[in-house]
Amino acid sequence: MSSGTVASGHPATSAAAAEALRAGGNAFDAACAGGFASAVAEPALTSLGGGGFLLARTAQGESVLFDFFVDTPGRGRDVAALEPHFFPITVHFPASDQDFNVGRGSIAVPGVLAGLLRVHERLGRLPLETVVRPAVELARDGVELSAKQAYFLEILNPIFSREAESRAIYTRDGRPHAAGDTLRYPDLAGFLERLPGTLGRDFYAGDLAARMVRDMGEDGLLTASDLASYRVIEREPLEVRYRDSTLLTNPPPAFGGSLLALSLELLQREPAAELHWGSPEHLVRLVEIEQRVEALRAQGVRTPEALRRFSRGTTQISVADADGNLASMTTSNGEGSGYIVPGTGITLNNMLGEDDLHPDGFHASPPAERVASMMSPSLLLEQGRPRLVLGSGGSKRIRSAVLQVLTQVLDFDRSIEAAVWAPRVHWDGETVQVEPGYSPEAIDALRVRWPVNLWPDLNVYFGGVHAVEPGLAGAGDPRRGGSVAILSAPA
DSSP: OOOEEEEESSHHHHHHHHHHHHTTOOHHHHHHHHHHHHHHHOTTTOOTBSEEEEEEEOTTSOEEEEEEOOBOOOTTSOGGGOOOOOEEEEEEOSSOEEEEEESGGGOOBOOHHHHHHHHHHHHOOSOHHHHHHHHHHHHHHOEEOOHHHHHHHHHTHHHHTSSHHHHHHHEETTEEOOTTOEEOOHHHHHHHHHHHHHTTHHHHHSHHHHHHHHHHTTTOOOOHHHHHHOOOEEEOOEEEEETTEEEEEOOTTOSHHHHHHHHHHHHTTSOOTTOOTTSHHHHHHHHHHHHHHHHHHHTTOOSHHHHHHHOOOEEEEEEEETTSOEEEEEEEOTTOOSOEETTTTEEBOOGGGOGGGOTTOTTOSOTTOBOOOOOOOEEEEETTEEEEEEOEEOGGGHHHHHHHHHHHHHHSOOOHHHHHHSOOEEEOSSSEEEOBTBOHHHHHHHHHHSOEEEOSSOOGGGOEEOEEETTTEEEOOGGGTOEEEEEOOOO
């Protein structure tokens, strides 16, 4: 049995990853097992029909970023002549609203299934049957809906209740399922059970692919050529020096890692020693950095190098095993398009409908381009040794969530648990969004400079950082139902 630590967004996800370690698998087997299970246990946040990234570092020191985010669809079609089925819905958070676009015209070419299979093939050591078994059992036997997942389904109900197949799974008597209800996915269980034999070929080039394309009709852009041509891309991670540490994170064309690197570059230009975490000076400085990064992004400056020249539904799995292998994986289905691939239980994404991923406008990019992402799966090294495995969901809030956890650990010597559970701030372009827990003096200091919206409690809006400190500890973010599993090697 291997030992190790897992942090994820759901107990069932962590349990599946831990089961892979217990069976003798490594961190990459565990991340894949958790990824399949999260598609069952965290349906409002991720899906095999979404997109994602896995940042791997092997015990031998090889680092690679697996990019299995979505592609723009439309190969072989006159996209300009089409009017895709695409419309806005508003998600009501407790203290703020956010608009998303859904419908079949919001579907990009899915990559999560291909990505999990590629990572397992490249770095895993367990049979695929063993890796998918926890997800198969979870889908067949059912998973009890947690309070967090029930909340997510409630706020996303306008999407999950749009089409008949989705309503059959996610609603009861016209209402979203409540906490304590058991959700079962017999079609998804069957699909996963067949996967070791099919290796996803039917999803990308077989009968399932043909059915998806037929269902798109004139409403969607997805084509058979899009699915057949999809490839996982292996990239060299972006390496960022911050004080005495090195951060490995998601490289371009993704936005997230570069903007996180830009934030760290601005922060380390000023000493942090005289600041205290949560003080008025600290909060003001943090918001100033977020504001500057957003302004630079609008000007096209998205990397530290460019700075020097210039002068949602998302979930995270972090794994460290006893051998020194590290895996940081972020996956997302956006908010979901509302469409489920018939006979599979797999909801396809709405990545073409997220405004932060399309700064040049919706449907502006040509087919066959990898969509840029805010995801920032990351690994932190100190003197070449692993210190942290982390990442977050949260759309536009990903980089601010990861940044705040990182700087608490590095600049303020806080534990990973304290850093993940601490309140967060986020500059949304007009207002400082603030979780409760800061002193009245710190809040007043923000109000002198900016409009402030003080939230009633910690909320999913502010991301979900699930982090592991190899050999020491893990922290699951309570905002997204975080869960930690720690396995000790037998004596």
